[in-house]
Amino acid sequence: MRDLLAALDALRERLTEIPQADERRLQQLRTELLGRKAGALTEILKALPTIDAETRKTVGAAANALKRDLEAAIAAREGALKRGAAQPGEGVDLTMPARPEWRGGLHLVTQVVDEICGIFRELGFTRAVGPEAETERNNFYALNFPKDHPALDAQDSFYLGGDVVLRTHTSPVQIRTLEAYPPPVRVVIPGRCYRRDPFDASHSPVFEQIEGLAVDEGISFVDLKATLATFARRIFSRETRVRFRPSYFPFTEPSAEMDVECQLCHGGGCPACKGTGWMEILGSGMVHPRVLVNGGVDPERYTGFAWGMGPHRIALLRYGVPDIRLFYEGDMRFLTQFGPGGQADA
Numbered sequence: 001m002r003d004l005l006a007a008l009d010a011l012r013e014r015l016t017e018i019p020q021a022d023e024r025r026l027q028q029l030r031t032e033l034l035g036r037k038a039g040a041l042t043e044i045l046k047a048l049p050t051i052d053a054e055t056r057k058t059v060g061a062a063a064n065a066l067k068r069d070l071e072a073a074i075a076a077r078e079g080a081l082k083r084g085a086a087q088p089g090e091g092v093d094l095t096m097p098a099r100p101e102w103r104g105g106l107h108l109v110t111q112v113v114d115e116i117c118g119i120f121r122e123l124g125f126t127r128a129v130g131p132e133a134e135t136e137r138n139n140f141y142a143l144n145f146p147k148d149h150p151a152l153d154a155q156d157s158f159y160l161g162g163d164v165v166l167r168t169h170t171s172p173v174q175i176r177t178l179e180a181y182p183p184p185v186r187v188v189i190p191g192r193c194y195r196r197d198p199f200d201a202s203h204s205p206v207f208e209q210i211e212g213l214a215v216d217e218g219i220s221f222v223d224l225k226a227t228l229a230t231f232a233r234r235i236f237s238r239e240t241r242v243r244f245r246p247s248y249f250p251f252t253e254p255s256a257e258m259d260v261e262c263q264l265c266h267g268g269g270c271p272a273c274k275g276t277g278w279m280e281i282l283g284s285g286m287v288h289p290r291v292l293v294n295g296g297v298d299p300e301r302y303t304g305f306a307w308g309m310g311p312h313r314i315a316l317l318r319y320g321v322p323d324i325r326l327f328y329e330g331d332m333r334f335l336t337q338f339g340p341g342g343q344a345d346a
């Protein structure tokens with residue numbers, strides 16, 4: 001009886017062959033396992049009469065259960081083959097190359113920041129950085145902001161407690177630079193800045209700024225215009241026209257805003273430039289003598305110019321990005337258009 005039960009167990013193992021069988025193999029298995037003449041199960045059943053009545057019951061029940069299971073498995077496989085279901089591993093092309101790994105890439109704004117700093121590097125400017133948490137003195141007073149300027153209000157800036165504020169521009173790094181190095185000084189300062197602004201299509205409370213500063217003997221407004229016009233023609237195109245309009249900043253006098261010809265309509269007037277043919281890209285001016293003094297520089301001997309701009313805005317104008325929130329959302333469908341991504345880059 002033990003032999004018969006062992007034989008039944010061995011037969012039961014073969015159930016696993018059924019779901020993988022193709023049509024021909026399934027026919028073979030049906031004959032081999034359940035065939036009336038020489039099927040394995042039939043052979044076992046044939047031996048039943050030779051054993052005693054008590055064990056015959058046990059073995060018989062086990063044999064019948066196995067028969068049902070084999071029949072059910074064969075019927076199920078038959079159905080599956082009829083429906084054209086794939087076998088495990090079937091339909092998988094094992095020679096297909098693996099998907100490439102996702103490669104990281106630089107964010108569009110980072111690429112633009114690097115490109116801008118690269119242009120100024122060729123014009124003799126060093127890249128400098130400084131802390132994002134600043135004193136009120138470095139962020140405002142040293143830059144000639146009056147005590148009652150609205151930017152000093154907690155409504156407009158993020159205060160970390162006491163007189164420490166998240167810098168609202170990168171200008172404090174320029175103050176630090178003037179204090180640390182005697183002129184001549186030529187620096188570009190990219191970095192993250194913070195203002196209490198809404199988060200909408202054209203504002204973000206966190207943004208990137210690039211400021212620049214040149215201080216030396218004999219620097220004039222001509223140097224400012226030539227440097228910034230050269231920059232505009234490098235970052236946009238050689239033929240790009242620029243214009244300067246008078247403006248006001250507490251830390252420069254005189255001050256000017258620089259426009260470039262609209263990169264979409266090239267001066268004709270379109271919705272992007274509100275019909276003017278021009279787009280504002282930066283603010284600039286001659287460093288106010290009081291700011292030079294605050295930075296430890298003698299304004300009788302030295303003059304300088306400075307400017308500030310938003311790389312988001314430059315990227316937006318160059319690539320026609322409709323909403324700055326796209327720069328912050330990390331949506332791969334947007335980001336991979338400007339550099340390596342994952343499968344899209346394969």
Ligand code: 2NL
Pocket residue numbers: 143171172174175209211212213249251252282283284285286287288291306307308309310
């Ligand atoms: C803008 C205008 C500007 C500066 C930034 C500056 C810094 C020092 C002294 C003088 Cl330490 N000026 N920076 C000057 C003019 C304009 O930014 O529209 N930024 C987005």
